[in-house]
Amino acid sequence: MERKYWNPEMETLATGEQRRLERERLLKQLEYVAATSQMYKKKWFEAGSDVRKVKGAEDLAALPFTTKAELRESQERQPPFGDFLACKPESISRVHRTSGATGRFIYTALTKADLDLTHDCGARSFWSAGLRPHHRVVHCLNYQLWMGGVTDHFNLETTGATVFPFGVGNSRQLVRVIQEAGINAISSTPSYPKYLEQVVRDELGIEPRDLGLTLGLFGGEPGLDNPVYRQRIEDAWGMKAQNANYGVSDVLCNFAAVCEDNYQLHFLGTGALLFQLIDPESGEDLPMEEGVMGEMVLTHLAKEAQPLVRYRTSDLLEILGVGPCACGRTGPRFKVIGRADNMLHVKGINVFPNGIARVLESMVPDVTGEFQIVLDHPSPYTHLDITVEYGKKIKLEEMEGLKGRVTSRLKEELNFKASITLVPP
Amino acid sequence: MERKYWNPEMETLATGEQRRLERERLLKQLEYVAATSQMYKKKWFEAGSDVRKVKGAEDLAALPFTTKAELRESQERQPPFGDFLACKPESISRVHRTSGATGRFIYTALTKADLDLTHDCGARSFWSAGLRPHHRVVHCLNYQLWMGGVTDHFNLETTGATVFPFGVGNSRQLVRVIQEAGINAISSTPSYPKYLEQVVRDELGIEPRDLGLTLGLFGGEPGLDNPVYRQRIEDAWGMKAQNANYGVSDVLCNFAAVCEDNYQLHFLGTGALLFQLIDPESGEDLPMEEGVMGEMVLTHLAKEAQPLVRYRTSDLLEILGVGPCACGRTGPRFKVIGRADNMLHVKGINVFPNGIARVLESMVPDVTGEFQIVLDHPSPYTHLDITVEYGKKIKLEEMEGLKGRVTSRLKEELNFKASITLVPP
Structure with a gap:
């Protein structure tokens, strides 16, 4: 056996x-x-x-x-x-x-x-x-x-x-x-x-x-x-x-x-x-x-x-x-x-870059999954500025809706506020 | 111990x-x-x-x-x-x-x-x-x-x-x-x-x-x-x-x-x-x-x-x-x-390319150690034609002497007859 x-x-x-x-x-x-x-x-x-x-x-x-x-x-x-x-x-x-x-x-x-x-x-x-x-x-x-x-x-x-x-x-x-x-x-x-x-x-x-x-x-x-x-x-x-x-x-x-x-x-x-x-x-x-x-x-x-x-x-x-x-x-x-060495504090919440990655990857093909967190000062933060690549097939008129969806998905899943800037893939 | x-x-x-x-x-x-x-x-x-x-x-x-x-x-x-x-x-x-x-x-x-x-x-x-x-x-x-x-x-x-x-x-x-x-x-x-x-x-x-x-x-x-x-x-x-x-x-x-x-x-x-x-x-x-x-x-x-x-x-x-x-x-x-798969028969003697290499390497710097055996028909052979690179410092007037030395060293060590052509390194 x-x-x-x-x-x-x-x-x-x-x-x-x-x-x-x-x-x-x-x-x-x-x-x-x-x-x-x-x-x-x-x-x-x-x-x-x-x-x-x-x-x-x-x-x-x-x-x-x-x-x-x-x-x-x-x-x-x-x-x-x-x-x-x-x-x-x-x-x-x-x-x-x-x-x-x-x-x-x-x-x-x-x-x-x-x-x-x-x-x-x-x-x-x-x-x-x-x-x-x-x-x-x-x-x-x-x-x-x-x-x-x-x-x-x-x-x-x-x-x-x-x-x-x-x-x-x-x-x-x-x-x-x-x-x-x-x-x-x-x-x-x-x-x-x-x-x-x-x-x-x-x-x-x-x-x-x-x-x-x-x-x-x-x-x-x-x-x-x-x-x-x-x-x-x-x-x-x-x-x-x-x-x-x-x-x-x-x-x-x-x-x-x-x-x-x-x-x-x-x-x-x-x-x-x-x-x-x-x-x-x-x-x-x-x-x-x-x-x-x-x-x-x-x-x-x-x-x-x-x-x-x-x-x-x-x-x-x-x-x-x-x-x-x-x-x-x-x-x-x-x-x-x-x-621990890349944990960010956003209004008392611990946020990790790979947590953000996971959320964005689940939204492919609306986004490509690529992103950048813009940090202009050390932790803690009140919100995070994140630059996100939108998907190839996203039309101009869909941009605002997508931005809103990314922001709310991040809020729902990771409990922090993000300011999203969409950029071409 | x-x-x-x-x-x-x-x-x-x-x-x-x-x-x-x-x-x-x-x-x-x-x-x-x-x-x-x-x-x-x-x-x-x-x-x-x-x-x-x-x-x-x-x-x-x-x-x-x-x-x-x-x-x-x-x-x-x-x-x-x-x-x-x-x-x-x-x-x-x-x-x-x-x-x-x-x-x-x-x-x-x-x-x-x-x-x-x-x-x-x-x-x-x-x-x-x-x-x-x-x-x-x-x-x-x-x-x-x-x-x-x-x-x-x-x-x-x-x-x-x-x-x-x-x-x-x-x-x-x-x-x-x-x-x-x-x-x-x-x-x-x-x-x-x-x-x-x-x-x-x-x-x-x-x-x-x-x-x-x-x-x-x-x-x-x-x-x-x-x-x-x-x-x-x-x-x-x-x-x-x-x-x-x-x-x-x-x-x-x-x-x-x-x-x-x-x-x-x-x-x-x-x-x-x-x-x-x-x-x-x-x-x-x-x-x-x-x-x-x-x-x-x-x-x-x-x-x-x-x-x-x-x-x-x-x-x-x-x-x-x-x-x-x-x-x-x-x-x-x-x-x-x-x-066994690269053994050459020269007048009843078994000759191996790496045996030749060993002899020539022992003669550096008179030769570089690089050589080529020229085979124009399958085994057996009566002698081997070998092209040998002479060393950088060999002068024109030393060529004949070198050729003789290579031929006799090969004969002594490996017991076969070689026709040597010297080429520049």
Whole structure:
């Protein structure tokens, strides 16, 4: 009989048991960090925090947060892995480097044990999204340095699926491999199929759905939360488009994915991560309850190389459900609503650019989906000036009506006032 | 105490024990192949071979050879993995594709057990060449489809070394990573450092040896057998240049490497492969003895996905030693002298283009090392017409002397008569 979960013990652990496991691992991990991580020793000493007083997740708020900027500083202070490296350098098996999109690169080091746990959590996620040993999956994320390449290759392979290393670029070659090798699943960013569609249709004269893909495993960028975009991919390719690869590269490659019947991201990092939410303004802990929105804060529970404690991910989430999902998995379910570092305050309301994107994308073809927020002073704002591209087929006499509709849709969905300027596509 | 071998049991197995192990695994493997491989069932039936009569390596000659062309035909007949696939398709974990340099691509499939054995043999090889857990190695082979990328990444990682996935291209970025991350070893083709040298010296104004690399692990193409080229790399980079990655992509990723004191390729595939030599003309088995030259024929001893029996690799080897090496490893030692498919017969002597290349490269700077063999009819030949580029600094009056020297060096080293035409560089 086919297994329903990759790691049933962790994925379906009852809440009480989860707490017990977390507490046990947390105390062990904090002891390890206090003994081995120069950065945390110093940080906790300077903050006057007594880590021995932490007896469980509820006491963690007594310890200061860790930020990406600190990791960067640590690696500048002690290159290449930083003084938050807690193991001997010769114990490191694999090293990835972030893209450096938000500043200096960060080198992420993993020991063999770190890799085993990483691959297990990744396999839980891909399995949850529907990947099975009978699938032949082509992995189209960049293998150069970035975690998405080699480490996700192994996450995929761990499930028992047949994995073809492909990487990025060379789309014509990719189509040939899909056809020749009877590939039925693809792993990539959610924006890639849209690009590939053009190559397949316009250059090769093939309908995407004729390639025979049945499963798309996407991650690495937002997009799939938008049901319109998802539907578009599913229609063009005839495949299920699954949000299958959510992770935080400084912390863990992939620890959340949707399941086969429910389009909410399931937290699948049980045993590896303590998952908490805070108010991004006050820094106070928020309860893990349906409807709560806050910034995700993660603490490693069993990390050897670069353990992080109270790491602010900058990812803002909304909790969609707690307790067991219909699929039986017990981790909290969430969606990503934005990044703390691009949150805008409009008359007491938190607004995220990708929230605006989602609303506008749902109005295609009346608008193209492209827009610009015009910010002439720092937060907070009383309203937002937004320049929006109208659709190709909009006539002059329809402009005023469209403007009104965009304004009211934004008000309805995101609860803020926008001044819309329409511009040609 | 640091281990001396990666897998001492296999690497130092006494010859008698090797034979026993080979016999035991061979009989089990042949039984498996006869039961599961359509291609071999048919092939053996048509050849009238009774596989049950094979009781050891010495009887294998009763079975027909397998060639690359057959693998290709098999995959055309039954895409993508061919009817030599002996396991269920859903048991395949990883798939590579050859570059197709000599015709249609071949898809190489590996099960989890195949991968474990592959990584173990690869680790034996890299370890033999000197890689240790304290090394930080950047892996610069192509990760797109080809075995050299992902599978060699794992071969490297298996040794416990710290591995950075890099791939090919983007040399400036590579130099930056080497510097930032304190990398001290590189895995690439032997021609890459020569190219990288230019980038480092001419564009970045850095002396290659100042980058701090101490170990080069090379493979995938010939070149390092030439002591002149090796010395050049070692001088420029201040690193040991090791021939560390010899394999046959249809058979096994990496199963031979030099050791730390002896520049001969050690066969390290004990338990995975039966290694035999044949006369490439007559097809007859040759003894595994020092000085014997012949084509390498390989038979898998424990392969689940695509087991091969009596596979002609086309690689022509010279056995340099049998019995234990000074390092303690017991596999036969060899060098690759050419490819059966580009062997030329000159008055009863077998001549290989890369043998000519080796002689000419040892004469740089009097010649550039570039040459062309002019073939106006098929083998055999009474002599070879070779066009050779003379070095930049050669004067007109030195031409005749140079021509004579090239002719006599070729005669001395390779025992054939050449008619040399010198052309400007």
